Amino acid sequence: MLDAKIPSGSLDDKWTAYKGHCKLVNPANKRKLEVIVVGTGLAGASAAASLGELGYKVKAFCYQDSPRRAHSIAAQGGINAAKNYQNDGDSIFRLFYDTIKGGDYRAREANVHRLAEVSGNIIDQCVAQGVPFAREYGGLLSNRSFGGTQVQRTFYAAGQTGQQLLIGAYQALERQVALGNVKMYPRHEMLEVVKIDDKARGIIARNLVSGELERHFGHAVLLCTGGYGNVFYLSTNAMGCNVTAAWKAHKDGAAFANPCFTQIHPTCIPVSGDHQSKLTLMSESLRNDGRIWVPKKKKDERKAIDIPEEERDYYLERRYPAFGNLVPRDVASRAAKERCDEGYGVGTSKQAVYLDFADAIVRYGKIEAGKEGNDHMSMEDIIVLGKEVVKEKYGNLFDMYEKITGENPYEFPMRIYPAVHYTMGGLWVDYELQTTVKGLYCLGEANFSDHGANRLGASALMQGLADGYFVIPYTLGNNLADDIYSKAIETSHPAFEAAEKVANDRIQKLMNIKGKQSVESFHKRLGKIIWDKCGMARNEKGLQEAIREVQALKKEFWSDVRIPGEVNEMNPELDKANRVADFIELGELMCIDALNRNESCGGHFREEYQTEEGEALRDDANYMYVAAWEYKAEHEWNLHKEPLIYDVVKPSQRSYK
Amino acid sequence: MKFDLNNDKLYRMEHYNMNLTVKVWRQKNSKDKGGFVSYQVKDISSEMSFLEMIDVLNEKLIVEGAEPIAFDHDCREGICGQCSLYINGKPHGPWMANTTCQLHMRAFKDGDTIVVEPWRAGAFPVIKDLMVDRSAFDRIIQAGGYISVNTGNAVDGNSLPINKDHADASFAAAMCIGCGACVAACKNSSAMLFLSAKVSHLALLPQGEPERKSRVLNMVAQMDKEGFGACTNTGACEATCPKEISISNIARLNKEYLFSSLTSDK
Numbered sequence: 001m002l003d004a005k006i007p008s009g010s011l012d013d014k015w016t017a018y019k020g021h022c023k024l025v026n027p028a029n030k031r032k033l034e035v036i037v038v039g040t041g042l043a044g045a046s047a048a049a050s051l052g053e054l055g056y057k058v059k060a061f062c063y064q065d066s067p068r069r070a071h072s073i074a075a076q077g078g079i080n081a082a083k084n085y086q087n088d089g090d091s092i093f094r095l096f097y098d099t100i101k102g103g104d105y106r107a108r109e110a111n112v113h114r115l116a117e118v119s120g121n122i123i124d125q126c127v128a129q130g131v132p133f134a135r136e137y138g139g140l141l142s143n144r145s146f147g148g149t150q151v152q153r154t155f156y157a158a159g160q161t162g163q164q165l166l167i168g169a170y171q172a173l174e175r176q177v178a179l180g181n182v183k184m185y186p187r188h189e190m191l192e193v194v195k196i197d198d199k200a201r202g203i204i205a206r207n208l209v210s211g212e213l214e215r216h217f218g219h220a221v222l223l224c225t226g227g228y229g230n231v232f233y234l235s236t237n238a239m240g241c242n243v244t245a246a247w248k249a250h251k252d253g254a255a256f257a258n259p260c261f262t263q264i265h266p267t268c269i270p271v272s273g274d275h276q277s278k279l280t281l282m283s284e285s286l287r288n289d290g291r292i293w294v295p296k297k298k299k300d301e302r303k304a305i306d307i308p309e310e311e312r313d314y315y316l317e318r319r320y321p322a323f324g325n326l327v328p329r330d331v332a333s334r335a336a337k338e339r340c341d342e343g344y345g346v347g348t349s350k351q352a353v354y355l356d357f358a359d360a361i362v363r364y365g366k367i368e369a370g371k372e373g374n375d376h377m378s379m380e381d382i383i384v385l386g387k388e389v390v391k392e393k394y395g396n397l398f399d400m401y402e403k404i405t406g407e408n409p410y411e412f413p414m415r416i417y418p419a420v421h422y423t424m425g426g427l428w429v430d431y432e433l434q435t436t437v438k439g440l441y442c443l444g445e446a447n448f449s450d451h452g453a454n455r456l457g458a459s460a461l462m463q464g465l466a467d468g469y470f471v472i473p474y475t476l477g478n479n480l481a482d483d484i485y486s487k488a489i490e491t492s493h494p495a496f497e498a499a500e501k502v503a504n505d506r507i508q509k510l511m512n513i514k515g516k517q518s519v520e521s522f523h524k525r526l527g528k529i530i531w532d533k534c535g536m537a538r539n540e541k542g543l544q545e546a547i548r549e550v551q552a553l554k555k556e557f558w559s560d561v562r563i564p565g566e567v568n569e570m571n572p573e574l575d576k577a578n579r580v581a582d583f584i585e586l587g588e589l590m591c592i593d594a595l596n597r598n599e600s601c602g603g604h605f606r607e608e609y610q611t612e613e614g615e616a617l618r619d620d621a622n623y624m625y626v627a628a629w630e631y632k633a634e635h636e637w638n639l640h641k642e643p644l645i646y647d648v649v650k651p652s653q654r655s656y657k
Numbered sequence: 658m659k660f661d662l663n664n665d666k667l668y669r670m671e672h673y674n675m676n677l678t679v680k681v682w683r684q685k686n687s688k689d690k691g692g693f694v695s696y697q698v699k700d701i702s703s704e705m706s707f708l709e710m711i712d713v714l715n716e717k718l719i720v721e722g723a724e725p726i727a728f729d730h731d732c733r734e735g736i737c738g739q740c741s742l743y744i745n746g747k748p749h750g751p752w753m754a755n756t757t758c759q760l761h762m763r764a765f766k767d768g769d770t771i772v773v774e775p776w777r778a779g780a781f782p783v784i785k786d787l788m789v790d791r792s793a794f795d796r797i798i799q800a801g802g803y804i805s806v807n808t809g810n811a812v813d814g815n816s817l818p819i820n821k822d823h824a825d826a827s828f829a830a831a832m833c834i835g836c837g838a839c840v841a842a843c844k845n846s847s848a849m850l851f852l853s854a855k856v857s858h859l860a861l862l863p864q865g866e867p868e869r870k871s872r873v874l875n876m877v878a879q880m881d882k883e884g885f886g887a888c889t890n891t892g893a894c895e896a897t898c899p900k901e902i903s904i905s906n907i908a909r910l911n912k913e914y915l916f917s918s919l920t921s922d923k
Contacts, residue, residue, distance in 0.1 A: 128811035132828035139818030171803035178799040
C-alpha cells in the first residue's frame with residue numbers, strides 16, 4: 001500500500017533529478033485543469049498562488065472570513081534557511097542533519113533533504129514579495145538562533161514572522177484572485193472528499209454563512225488544513241483549527257501516519273483556571289536570552305526576586321551544558337514537567353517554571369553602556385538601557401504576556417509551562433506529497449513527512465512554504481500530465497450526490513440528537529483524557545484506559561449533544577460539533593498509535609522506555625518505521641509500516657549534553 | 658522609560674469574581690432588523706479573557722435551550738484579526754493597543770453593565786449577531802496590495818540591501834491585522850488607516866517601486882467603490898488600532914496618491 005516513490009540516486013541529487021525528469025503540462029492544458037486547495041495558511045496560500053501563476057484553475061477554501069487569518073499567522077519566532085549568511089558553518093547538509101536528528105530519526109531522509117535544499121529559495125521569494133524581515137544596519141538580513149541547532153539560521157520579523165510570511169503569501173494569492181486564476185471561498189468548510197474511479201475529484205463543502213452544502217469539482221484536491229493539536233482542547237492553535245478535512249480523507253482511504261507524534265512546546269503561559277479556552281505561546285526565540293530555572297528547594301513560597309542566585313536550579317544548563325536553554329522542544333518540555341512533578345514548580349498552580357531575563361537585561365545594558373564609552377554607569381542605568389534592548393527584541397511578546405497575566409515581565413521572571421503546539425503526525429504522503437488516495441495531496445502541518453517525532457523551532461514555516469511554493473508546483477504537474485484528457489466532471493455525477501448525502505445525513509443526525517450537553521463540554525472532556533494519558537508522558541495502562549474512555553465519550557456525544565439553531569443558516573455550534581465528532585475518533589487512533597509504539601522517541605515519551613538519565617529511549621530495531629493507519633471500520637484500523645532507511649545519517653542516541 | 662500600559666487596572670494583581678449585565682446586539686441574519694438583549698452573567702473571574710466571558714454566557718444559553726451569540730474570533734492571541742466587537746462604545750474595548758481577544762476581565766468590576774455591538778460601518782454589513790462581512794478589505798488588497806512577483810527564481814535575499822530605518826518603518830505598517838477597528842472607530846467609516854498601512858508597507862521597500870503609482874491609485878479607487886467614507890483626520894483610527902499603526906501612514910498615502918495622480922502615465 002505504501003510506495004514513497006523516493007527517486008533513486010544520491011541524496012544530494014534526488015530532487016534535482018526529479019525536477020529534471022518529471023512530466024510537464026503545457027500552458028494550454030493547464031487552463032483546463034482545475035485544482036481544489038483546502039486551507040489557506042502558509043502551505044495552502046502559497047500553493048494556491050503558485051498554481052494560479054502557472055495557469056491552473058484554482059479554487060481555494062478556508063473556514064475563516066479571509067485567507068489572511070489562517071493560524072500560520074500566529075507563528076512568532078522565525079523561519080530557518082541554510083543561507084550561511086553568518087559564516088558560522090551552516091550548510092544544506094547541516095540543516096538536513098539537524099532536522100533529522102531533532103526529529104529523533106523518525107523522518108524520511110529524502111524529504112528532509114529536499115526541504116533543506118529549497119529553504120534558501122523561500123527566503124529569496126519572500127524578500128521579493130516584500131516581506132519585511134529584520135535587518136542589520138548595513139541593510140542585510142538578520143539571523144538568530146533557535147533550539148536544537150548551533151548555528152544562526154533563523155530569519156525573523158520581530159515576533160511576528162508567521163504573520164509577515166502569511167501576509168506575503170496572502171497577497172500573492174489575492175493577486176491571483178484579481179487576475180481570475182484563483183476563486184476564493186472564505187467561510188467554507190470541507191466536509192467530504194468526492195472520489196470517482198478511486199481518484200479524488202472534488203469536495204463537498206459547507207457554506208458557513210448560509211449553511212448550504214456545495215459541490216466542487218477538481219482534477220486534484222490539496223489538503224493544506226494544518227494540524228490536529230485541538231484534539232487536546234487546550235492548545236496554542238486557533239479556536240477553529242480542526243482535523244475534519246484530513247479525517248474525512250482518512251476515512252475515505254488516506255492513511256494517517258504517526259498520529260501520536262505531537263509536540264508540546266516548552267514555553268507557554270500557564271493555565272489560569274477552568275474557564276481557559278486556549279493557551280498562548282511565548283516564542284522559543286525567548287530562550288536565546290531567557291534562562292529557565294526553578295528554586296532548589298521544594299515548594300519554595302518566596303517571590304522569584306527574593307531567591308538568591310545560589311538557591312536557583314538552572315536545570316537545562318545543568319543537564320545539557322552544550323545546548324543549555326536551547327535544547328529541542330521535547331527535551332525542554334519533559335525537563336519542565338519533571339521538575340514540576342518533583343515538587344519544584346512555581347506560581348499558584350505549581351505547574352510552572354521561571355523564564356528569567358534579568359541576566360540578559362544586564363548583559364545588554366553593559367554592552368550599550370560600553371558603546372557610549374561609559375564604564376562607570378550605575379547598575380540602575382544599565383538595567384534601563386538593557387530593558388530597552390530587550391524591548392526592541394521581544395517587545396510584542398512581553399506585552400502579550402503582560403495583558404494575559406497582569407504581570408510585568410521586565411520586572412519579574414515570566415512563568416511558563418509546556419502546552420500542545422504542533423502535530424508532527426498527519427496524512428501519509430509520498431515524495432510527491434500525494435496521499436494513499438490518488439489525486440489527493442496533503443501539504444504543510446497536515447501531512448506527516450518532514451519532522452519525524454519532534455519538530456525543531458522555525459521549521460514549520462519553512463515546511464509549509466517549501467511544500468506550497470517549491471514542491472507541489474512540480475509534483476502536481478507530474479501527475480496531472482496524465483489527466484489532460486479528463487474533462488471536468490459535472491457535479492450532478494452520482495458520486496457527488498452520494499458524498500453530499502453522507503455529509504447531509506451526518507448533519508441531520510447531529511441536529512436530531514437534541515441532548516443536554518454542549519459541544520464545548522464534550523471537547524473539554526476529550527482534551528483532558530488525551531492530555532492526561534496521551535500527552536507529555538504515556539504508559540501502557542493509561543493508553544488502554546484512554547482508548548476505553550474515548551470510545552465511551554463517543555457514544556455519549558452521539559446520544560446527548562445539544563446543538564441549537566437550524567441547519568440552513570449560520571450555525572457555529574453545528575460547525576463545532578462536526579469538528580469535535582472527528583477529534584473524538586482521531587483521539588482514539590492517537591492512543592492506539594502511542595500504544596503500538598513501544599519505544600520513546602521525540603515528542604512520544606513512553607514512561608516504560610527511558611534511559612537511566614530519563615531521556616527518550618528509542619528502539620531502532622523494531623520501530624524504525626512510519627506507522628500508517630488505514631481506516632477499516634469503527635474502532636478498527638490496519639497498520640501499514642513504511643521502513644525508514646538511513647543512507648546518509650547514522651542514527652544514534654540523541655545527545656544535547 | 659515606562660513599561661506600564663496606560664490602564665492601571667491591569668496591575669490589580671489580586672483575583673476577584675464579578676457579576677455583570679451584558680447588553681448584546683442580536684440579529685438573526687443580514688435581513689433581520691436586530692436589537693439589544695440583556696443578559697446576566699455571574700461569577701466571572703478577573704482572570705478570564707473577555708471572549709471567555711462570552712463563552713460562559715453562551716454555554717448558559719445553550720443549556721437553557723436558547724441560541725448562543727455568534728461572534729468572530731479565531732487565534733485568541735491578538736494576531737489573526739478575526740475578532741471584532743464594539744465594547745462600551747470602543748472597538749476592541751477599553752484597553753489601548755489591544756484586540757478584543759486579549760482584553761481580560763480585570764478591566765471590569767463587579768456590577769458593571771457592558772454593551773457589546775458589532776462593527777458599525779456600511780461597508781461591513783452584519784452577517785449575524787456580532788459578525789460582520791469584511792470582504793471589502795480583501796478586495797482592496799486585490800486591487801493592488803501586493804508586489805507582482807511569481808514564485809520561482811527570485812534573486813538572493815541579500816543582493817538587495819535595504820536601509821534598516823525603511824525596513825523597520827515598513828514592518829511597523831505591515832503589522833496591520835486587517836481587523837477593521839479603524840473603520841469602526843471612524844465617524845466617516847473611512848478605511849484610510851488600513852489602506853495606508855498597506856501602501857506604506859510596500860512603498861517603503863525598493864521591491865514596491867515598479868508598481869508604486871498604479872498600486873495607490875487602484876487601491877484608493879477600490880476603497881471608494883466599497884463605500885468607505887472619506888478621511889477627516891480626527892485620528893480615532895490611530896487611537897483605537899490594536900497594533901498602533903501610525904496616522905503618519907495616512908499622510909504618506911496622501912503624498913503617494915497626489916504624486917501618483919499628477920505623474921502617472923495612465
